[in-house]
Amino acid sequence: MPGSVPREQAERDLVRQCHAGLPLPDLWGRVLRSLRRIVPVDAAFVATADPATLLFTGAHAEEPLAGASARFLENEFSGADVNRFAALATARRHVSTLDLATRGDRVASPRYGEIMRPLGLGDELRAALVAGTECWGYLCLHRADGGRGFTAAELELVARIGPHVAAGIRDATVRAAPRPGPQRPGVLVVSDDLALVASTPEAEALAEVLDGGPGELPLAVQALVAALLAAERGRGPSPLGSTVRTRTGEWVRLSASRLTGPVGGVVSVVLDPSRPASGAVARLAAHALTAREREIAVLVLRGRSTREISAALFLSPHTVQDHLKSVFDKTGVRSRRELVGLLLAGPGG
Structure with a gap:
């Protein structure tokens, strides 16, 4: 129960859990248990994200959120509501509440009126989990409708612990040693209402080592298709895809495109584990490189010389070398x- 231990001690314990090198399932469980010792929460949602695209790559949702x-x-992805996760990830402040964003007028939020209120939920506290400049996940805490909303002190607490949770996600995502998994690309065919229409055996195997069960779509696939549908409706840019770490520690690249022809209303999603550098950008982000340093590191990965990098980025060779020295450090x-x-080898390689 909140208040059963001193808040300062509970917060220190939570931060310690974030830096204990826990795998993601254990991290989620311990963070939420520790958080509930400080903040009353009636339902919670936690997710991992691709730092490059800000798309969901996996999640744990409690009832009634899961359904x-x-x-x-x-x-x-509608672009028409407050506190969208991707917006929080790029905002100056990465946390907010529904009551704060709507000035107490919850019905101004379609999410509240159409989804949360029918589920018996009231105020929500959302956080983009950012370490350095990279967003590694999201946290959403809910209160039952009819009760009090989240306080300013609770908002500040989540703002303080957010970077630590992000670091825990980053470390669990990047440093897990890979185990042999499916190696051939697969294809899922998904309807516009996010239902699985058809799949190849390779895709089914890959989906199971993401977070999907038999016949279920992993959240990473659902998010990518939802982003594509939003782009088709003019509500956002067309998604470039996302890079996801499987439960076996492999990197899988997801890409989506609209199928045309006699079959309408479906999207093809390719799951490709075959490229060894798929997780390179995420691994670079884990080392807290700046955007410019990541650009240079990727060009090094592609075999570009200092002179070629200098020309491509309009930098002097001396500046390129300075950035590269920082990357090495x-x-x-x-x-x-x-x-x-x-x-290219990645963790455990």
């Missing part, structure tokens, strides 16, 4: 060859 994931995704390597080996 409404498709409606929450549609709302997230942050990643703990001493040469281009070691950097490429680190990124």
